[in-house]
Amino acid sequence: MFSGRQVSIIKIILDNNLGVHGSVIADTLSVSSRTIRNEINEINKLFGKALILSNNKTGYSLNEQYKSEIKLLLNDVDDRNDGLLRSYEILGKVLFDAELQLEDLSELMNYSSQTIRKDIQKLDQHLLSHYQISLIEVESEKIKIKASEEVIRETLFKILKDAITSNNTDYAKLLEVILDDGFKKELLDQVLDAIFTLCDECEIQISIENIKILQAAVVICIVRNEYNFTVENEKEIINPILLTLMSKVSNLNEKDLPLLQKLIHTFKIIKNDKSIEIHDFSRVVLDEFIDEVFDKYNLNLKESDDLYNNMLVHIEYMLRRIENGYELRNPIISDIKSKYPFAYEVSMLVVHIVYKYKNRYILDDEVSYLAIYIEHFLENINEKIRAVLVSSQRHSINQVLEKWIDTNFKNQIVIQKILDKTRMQHYNLSSFDLILTFNEQIYSTELETFAFNGLPEMRDVNRLNECIHTVKMNQRIKSAINNYIHVDLIKIFDDTTFENVIEELSNLLENKEIIDSSKEFSEDVIAREINYPTNLGDTLMMPHPLYTFANKTAVAIGVIKKGIEHNENVVRLVFLLAIEKVRNSEINFIFQFFKQISNNKNLLKSLYESETKEEMISNMFKFSSSKN
Numbered sequence: 001m002f003s004g005r006q007v008s009i010i011k012i013i014l015d016n017n018l019g020v021h022g023s024v025i026a027d028t029l030s031v032s033s034r035t036i037r038n039e040i041n042e043i044n045k046l047f048g049k050a051l052i053l054s055n056n057k058t059g060y061s062l063n064e065q066y067k068s069e070i071k072l073l074l075n076d077v078d079d080r081n082d083g084l085l086r087s088y089e090i091l092g093k094v095l096f097d098a099e100l101q102l103e104d105l106s107e108l109m110n111y112s113s114q115t116i117r118k119d120i121q122k123l124d125q126h127l128l129s130h131y132q133i134s135l136i137e138v139e140s141e142k143i144k145i146k147a148s149e150e151v152i153r154e155t156l157f158k159i160l161k162d163a164i165t166s167n168n169t170d171y172a173k174l175l176e177v178i179l180d181d182g183f184k185k186e187l188l189d190q191v192l193d194a195i196f197t198l199c200d201e202c203e204i205q206i207s208i209e210n211i212k213i214l215q216a217a218v219v220i221c222i223v224r225n226e227y228n229f230t231v232e233n234e235k236e237i238i239n240p241i242l243l244t245l246m247s248k249v250s251n252l253n254e255k256d257l258p259l260l261q262k263l264i265h266t267f268k269i270i271k272n273d274k275s276i277e278i279h280d281f282s283r284v285v286l287d288e289f290i291d292e293v294f295d296k297y298n299l300n301l302k303e304s305d306d307l308y309n310n311m312l313v314h315i316e317y318m319l320r321r322i323e324n325g326y327e328l329r330n331p332i333i334s335d336i337k338s339k340y341p342f343a344y345e346v347s348m349l350v351v352h353i354v355y356k357y358k359n360r361y362i363l364d365d366e367v368s369y370l371a372i373y374i375e376h377f378l379e380n381i382n383e384k385i386r387a388v389l390v391s392s393q394r395h396s397i398n399q400v401l402e403k404w405i406d407t408n409f410k411n412q413i414v415i416q417k418i419l420d421k422t423r424m425q426h427y428n429l430s431s432f433d434l435i436l437t438f439n440e441q442i443y444s445t446e447l448e449t450f451a452f453n454g455l456p457e458m459r460d461v462n463r464l465n466e467c468i469h470t471v472k473m474n475q476r477i478k479s480a481i482n483n484y485i486h487v488d489l490i491k492i493f494d495d496t497t498f499e500n501v502i503e504e505l506s507n508l509l510e511n512k513e514i515i516d517s518s519k520e521f522s523e524d525v526i527a528r529e530i531n532y533p534t535n536l537g538d539t540l541m542m543p544h545p546l547y548t549f550a551n552k553t554a555v556a557i558g559v560i561k562k563g564i565e566h567n568e569n570v571v572r573l574v575f576l577l578a579i580e581k582v583r584n585s586e587i588n589f590i591f592q593f594f595k596q597i598s599n600n601k602n603l604l605k606s607l608y609e610s611e612t613k614e615e616m617i618s619n620m621f622k623f624s625s626s627k628n
Contacts, residue, residue: 005039022040091178157216182226199211207267221260239264241264289353318370322362328365337371338535347367351546388429392421424442435450481621483553485554489512490613505574509550514550540594540597540598572608
């Protein structure tokens with residue numbers, strides 16, 4: 001009856017007996033308040049009665065007379081009436097019959113034929129979008145399996161893998177549904193015990209997540225074998241680990257092992273000597289990636305051996321997952337893209353390198369995992385802040401502070417000068433980025449100032465990290481705005497579409513000879529959004545092409561007065577990036593500035609409510625100059 005988002009809205013309102021404002025619901029679900037208003041109107045329309053009431057003071061609340069009714073409805077949604085789980089239940093029953101009559105399945109599951117048809121359609125769409133496979137079809141009044149046993153098993157492996165890695169589903173419950181009458185809890189436990197014994201005997205370490213995935217895959221093989229479904233694989237050289245596992249589990253045979261081998265090839269298996277097998281091809285991909293990052297963004301990722309080794313291991317297993325069809329899903333991908341926009345964009349350079357060798361695009365989720373490593377580098381390894389210590393303390397106290405800085409901020413801060421308050425007033429501070437002091441009365445209009453309340457403590461670490469972040473932004477943000485954002489590259493739209501915004505802004509870039517072809521540029525931008533969307537929060541986007549480079553770097557800005565629906569958000573600001581293919585460290589600050597904008601609701605509002613292009617530029621400069 002209700003969509004997933006609508007159910008979430010009802011649950012939030014149900015949990016807040018005294019009422020909850022739309023802005024709170026919007027923040028919780030990462031959508032706009034306007035979307036919440038529209039969804040609530042649709043909920044009341046679908047329910048046929050005023051289920052959700054609105055009050056200017058208390059916000060939204062549930063109509064008391066319908067609370068019991070809606071609780072029962074939500075219980076049904078949370079139980080087996082969840083559409084996708086019910087679809088998997090249908091899949092489980094069909095997989096153990098060569099063919100089923102729709103009427104028989106309807107009677108067996110106690111649902112109407114129409115509901116069964118809808119669920120099969122939902123399942124088919126889900127399998128196609130997530131796994132690029134279609135397993136079942138309805139022909140006349142019959143439901144048939146239209147895939148080989150090998151494809152069936154691999155698809156089931158992937159379904160369980162995603163359930164386990166996302167932690168959104170009870171994987172044992174899902175396994176029970178998919179295996180129908182063939183599921184036995186004791187078999188699940190037996191296989192788990194066998195895997196733990198295997199790890200001890202073979203002296204290997206496997207993450208508990210991967211142990212669960214292997215456990216589910218082995219159980220699927222055993223149950224399918226017991227029902228006389230077998231795979232016809234050619235004989236291969238099998239990993240000794242699997243041969244050992246086969247000896248410990250009944251009804252697992254050699255024909256099952258090649259499929260299991262493809263799966264465990266994607267696992268990070270660490271031997272007791274801590275060694276991990278790394279192929280030369282992984283080094284080729286990583287080295288090309290590092291070279292491109294340096295050429296384009298002036299970031300030398302080779303500065304850190306730890307970073308290089310960690311990324312090498314990640315890319316090794318990323319490539320294995322791509323080769324075998326077991327790519328990772330990232331449940332926090334939206335957070336990574338919004339919190340680490342530049343790190344994510346740097347990571348995007350790996351996409352075309354992998355495509356060049358493998359002729360396929362990697363998932364957006366995989367890119368986001370690599371971004372975490374890049375962000376760590378940007379925060380801890382990148383350029384050091386040049387600090388001046390203004391102190392009237394004894395030499396021993398200053399030494400304590402220097403030691404503390406060296407321990408906690410070795411890669412971020414270097415103290416270049418120590419001055420007392422009197423000398424500071426007559427000293428040229430232009431060569432410094434930050435003032436460190438024990439005196440709260442020290443203040444500079446030129447530099448950010450950080451005051452310690454006595455000897456440094458652990459709580460000062462977070463405070464100083466925030467200060468460093470602000471310094472890095474404010475140092476160069478004005479320069480970035482001056483260099484790349486111009487009033488004649490801003491366009492204010494009234495009622496429009498996402499595609500039209502991109503085309504119009506691309507025309508502005510072409511007119512300024514920033515790009516050669518607005519058509520080629522806009523088509524690349526729009527195509528990129530399908531696989532790698534660039535939303536930063538629910539009202540701002542920073543689209544840019546995957547392959548098309550510009551003659552010089554610039555930002556075209558679209559202000560959409562009425563907003564446009566895109567990726568389930570209402571977008572009001574579009575920052576269209578044109579990036580030239582030259583080394584440029586300032587790109588980082590453009591992305592970080594966009595991130596700051598997306599996190600500041602007052603600034604966002606002032607920008608998309610600007611009446612003129614000049615007013616918008618002025619608001620940006622005011623924000624970049626403030627100690628935000």
